[in-house]
Amino acid sequence: MILHTILFAAVSVEAVNNTAMLNLMRLTSPSLPIGAFAYSQGLEFACDQGWVHDEDRALDWIAGLLRNTQARLDVPVLARLFDAWHACQAGKVEYWSRYLLACRESRELRSEDLHLGKALLKLLADLGIRQAEEIMTQPYVTYATAFSLAAVQWQIAKPDACSGYLWAWCENQVNASIKLVPLGQTAGQRMISSLVNEIPNLVQTGLQMEDNDIGGTSIGLGIASANHETQYSRLFRS
Numbered sequence: 001m002i003l004h005t006i007l008f009a010a011v012s013v014e015a016v017n018n019t020a021m022l023n024l025m026r027l028t029s030p031s032l033p034i035g036a037f038a039y040s041q042g043l044e045f046a047c048d049q050g051w052v053h054d055e056d057r058a059l060d061w062i063a064g065l066l067r068n069t070q071a072r073l074d075v076p077v078l079a080r081l082f083d084a085w086h087a088c089q090a091g092k093v094e095y096w097s098r099y100l101l102a103c104r105e106s107r108e109l110r111s112e113d114l115h116l117g118k119a120l121l122k123l124l125a126d127l128g129i130r131q132a133e134e135i136m137t138q139p140y141v142t143y144a145t146a147f148s149l150a151a152v153q154w155q156i157a158k159p160d161a162c163s164g165y166l167w168a169w170c171e172n173q174v175n176a177s178i179k180l181v182p183l184g185q186t187a188g189q190r191m192i193s194s195l196v197n198e199i200p201n202l203v204q205t206g207l208q209m210e211d212n213d214i215g216g217t218s219i220g221l222g223i224a225s226a227n228h229e230t231q232y233s234r235l236f237r238s
Contacts, residue, residue: 023154024161027147028168030175034119036168039112040176040236041065042224047180048231051220055187058177059194061220062170066195067202069216070169073103074144075162075206076214081148082158085131097140103215105222108229108238113142120146129153162203170195179235 030037043061046052052061077100084092104110121141124132131149135141144165151161170192178188229238 020154020156020160024151024156024164027150027154027156028164028171030168030171032120033123034116035237036116036172037175038237039172040180040228041109041112041173042106042221042228043173043176044180044234044236045224045228045231046220047177049224051224052177052181054181055183055191058174058181058183059191062173062177062191063195063198065173065218065221066166066170066198069218069221070166071202071206071216072209073100073214073216074165074169075203076209078144078148078162078165079158079207081144082151082161085149085152093135093145094138094140097142097145099214100142100144101140105218106225106229108225109221112237113144114139116143117141117146120150124150124153159203159207162206163199166199166202167196170199176236 026032043052046061052058077096080096081093084090084096101110101113104113118136118141120143121132121136124146125136129149131153132146135145147165148161150156151158151164156164174188174191174195177183177191178185228234228236231238
């Protein structure tokens with residue numbers, strides 16, 4: 001009987017882990033209906049100006065933002081939002097969501113964050129997640145706010161959620177560069193291979209950061225995104 005109980009518990013844990021992994025794949029899928037594919041985060045302006053014009057420059061651009069903004073700002077804030085949702089601390093959810101918005105360097109970046117956050121919240125509410133419906137109308141909801149809520153509700157481990165968040169961002173940026181530079185699909189896969197190798201260490205860096213150390217500065221991103229707001233011809237949304 002004891003052995004049977006242990007085996008049943010082990011199978012149950014494995015089933016939960018498998019379900020969490022599948023839900024993480026669902027959350028990071030490009031087919032998730034929130035419209036992330038419509039944004040380039042300044043990359044379109046960088047290509048238009050010739051800052052990014054080939055595979056190497058595209059990888060430099062994306063990797064630089066991954067290290068200096070995503071790992072040092074988005075990951076630690078996402079981790080704190082995860083903890084706040086897990087502990088049912090609505091005040092901290094609002095605090096860190098507003099903090100993240102305040103760190104966005106252009107109107108375009110803030111608008112993107114708010115749009116993706118509201119779109120993902122609507123989806124989560126439609127899937128029966130009560131907390132999503134409760135904060136739907138709040139002005140501070142970011143993509144990380146909704147992403148962390150989904151991760152907690154779907155029992156995705158915090159490090160895995162952070163890794164998935166970075167993966168989804170990288171994939172979207174690589175897909176944008178394929179269209180804008182333009183590049184071939186094989187070049188895109190080479191870039192993905194390089195970026196994937198960095199994600200585990202960058203997640204650990206982000207998770208270990210103290211509150212006072214959180215923040216990323218990417219001057220080129222701010223300039224590119226602000227100029228993209230009024231760029232004459234655009235493929236991606238502003």
